Amino acid sequence: MSKRPLILLTNDDGMTAPGLRALVDAVSSLGEIIVVAPDTPQSGKGHAITIEEPLRIHEVNVFDGIVAYECSGTPVDCVKLAKNVLLKERQPDICLSGINHGSNASINIIYSGTLSAAMEASLEGIDSIGFSLLDYSFSANFQDCLPYVTDIVRHVLENPLECTKLLNVNIPVGQIKGVKICRQAEARWVEEFQEGSDPRGEKYYWLTGRFESLDQGPDADVTALQNGYISIVPSMHDLTHYQALDSLRSLEKIELNRVSEI
Amino acid sequence: MSKRPLILLTNDDGMTAPGLRALVDAVSSLGEIIVVAPDTPQSGKGHAITIEEPLRIHEVNVFDGIVAYECSGTPVDCVKLAKNVLLKERQPDICLSGINHGSNASINIIYSGTLSAAMEASLEGIDSIGFSLLDYSFSANFQDCLPYVTDIVRHVLENPLECTKLLNVNIPVGQIKGVKICRQAEARWVEEFQEGSDPRGEKYYWLTGRFESLDQGPDADVTALQNGYISIVPSMHDLTHYQALDSLRSLEKIELNRVSEI
Numbered sequence: 221m222s223k224r225p226l227i228l229l230t231n232d233d234g235m236t237a238p239g240l241r242a243l244v245d246a247v248s249s250l251g252e253i254i255v256v257a258p259d260t261p262q263s264g265k266g267h268a269i270t271i272e273e274p275l276r277i278h279e280v281n282v283f284d285g286i287v288a289y290e291c292s293g294t295p296v297d298c299v300k301l302a303k304n305v306l307l308k309e310r311q312p313d314i315c316l317s318g319i320n321h322g323s324n325a326s327i328n329i330i331y332s333g334t335l336s337a338a339m340e341a342s343l344e345g346i347d348s349i350g351f352s353l354l355d356y357s358f359s360a361n362f363q364d365c366l367p368y369v370t371d372i373v374r375h376v377l378e379n380p381l382e383c384t385k386l387l388n389v390n391i392p393v394g395q396i397k398g399v400k401i402c403r404q405a406e407a408r409w410v411e412e413f414q415e416g417s418d419p420r421g422e423k424y425y426w427l428t429g430r431f432e433s434l435d436q437g438p439d440a441d442v443t444a445l446q447n448g449y450i451s452i453v454p455s456m457h458d459l460t461h462y463q464a465l466d467s468l469r470s471l472e473k474i475e476l477n478r479v480s481e482i
Numbered sequence: 483m484s485k486r487p488l489i490l491l492t493n494d495d496g497m498t499a500p501g502l503r504a505l506v507d508a509v510s511s512l513g514e515i516i517v518v519a520p521d522t523p524q525s526g527k528g529h530a531i532t533i534e535e536p537l538r539i540h541e542v543n544v545f546d547g548i549v550a551y552e553c554s555g556t557p558v559d560c561v562k563l564a565k566n567v568l569l570k571e572r573q574p575d576i577c578l579s580g581i582n583h584g585s586n587a588s589i590n591i592i593y594s595g596t597l598s599a600a601m602e603a604s605l606e607g608i609d610s611i612g613f614s615l616l617d618y619s620f621s622a623n624f625q626d627c628l629p630y631v632t633d634i635v636r637h638v639l640e641n642p643l644e645c646t647k648l649l650n651v652n653i654p655v656g657q658i659k660g661v662k663i664c665r666q667a668e669a670r671w672v673e674e675f676q677e678g679s680d681p682r683g684e685k686y687y688w689l690t691g692r693f694e695s696l697d698q699g700p701d702a703d704v705t706a707l708q709n710g711y712i713s714i715v716p717s718m719h720d721l722t723h724y725q726a727l728d729s730l731r732s733l734e735k736i737e738l739n740r741v742s743e744i
Binding site: 339368455468 | 523525526527528529530531532533534535536537538539556558559562563565566567589591592593598601605606630633634637641643644645646648649650660661662663665666668670673674675677678680684685686687688689714715716717718719720721722723724725726727729730731732733734736737
């Protein structure tokens, strides 16, 4: 690459999250960096976009020598604003989202603002990677994984993605044994709502739950993580269940039945 | 089915949206209905969930003789509350979401609160259908399509879904020619932000854009809709790009390279 690559960084934990700072540290030597991140925590916002109200952008001085803008919307809004307002003249060579505080392996991808931001960039043809560390705490230790993050980004910059434009990278805590290319594990959240009363005596429900893997396949991301490997799942936005197409053909006869009833 | 089926209804346009009322009208003869819908419009909320704050539920009298609860959260929150709080004793036989005011064909599925609500129910093993009419206006005419909606729901109640648990049903405006089982078309949003100044003189950006289909395939949902057919896309939550797995194996060598560098 003759020119230094332009690297767009975003996340869903917000501009001040230590995971974003860790990501800046991991990749600032690899190219020209621009950070466009939410001004508030946006965990669990999935692929939400803001259409009912206007958005704001402010340039902020948060990372030494790095251009950074905070936005009032969701992670996906940040990517849309980056592409259509801030980076109109030059498309990023890569979009990195994270490092998320907490797992986005398996089914978590569909709830994740981190991965949705990366997916949004991938829809624009930009190689995109969502990074997540399996530690939800604000004070998670990102240091040990940074050399891997650097290596993965360098590898993708040197070998642009072909079949897929989106990688979902999850990183275990503790000793890292290596990297595995995986499929998304089958899993679910077993949920309950904590019930309580607010100061006015009104009842409320607050979401809580635990992750339950339903999949011990050796090629599943959850398995790789359990075994101490970084999991990389090539991901996509086509949700068609191709194997199910033929099982539904009888629905095409509905119209005929209706006509014959008349 | 010996017992009358329990039908959970939700949407993303909110409890008072005409599309939800149309859906109630279409299916109220098919079983026992419970409506659990957002108390405010939630278009474009994707698979967002509310984790930073508590949720509220209120029973409301909106549909004559139909049990209905409005919730303070997103469409996915509504389904989680329905399952874990309101319907703890008896799981719904089917979950219907919509009828959305506007298309959720093609790439729209990933931004859609309507489809995300249905997907959330499908994750719980419940047959789920998202319905959308290709008319964004509040005063859209839902009447012409209601017999089809009734037929599709009756068909799925009589023939439970097998391979997939989630159908994305989009309905064209005007004369309906029939029903086609389709794949999700490849498409994108070409976007721009309308810039303006608020009453305090602060700059804002407001999302706008137009849908651009990149896919004329005869089996694509957008094509079926253009030709006057209802499109039904079997959909899923596994975002793995299986064809891309092998192209990424070189990333697994990163660790070896790192070790050899040391």
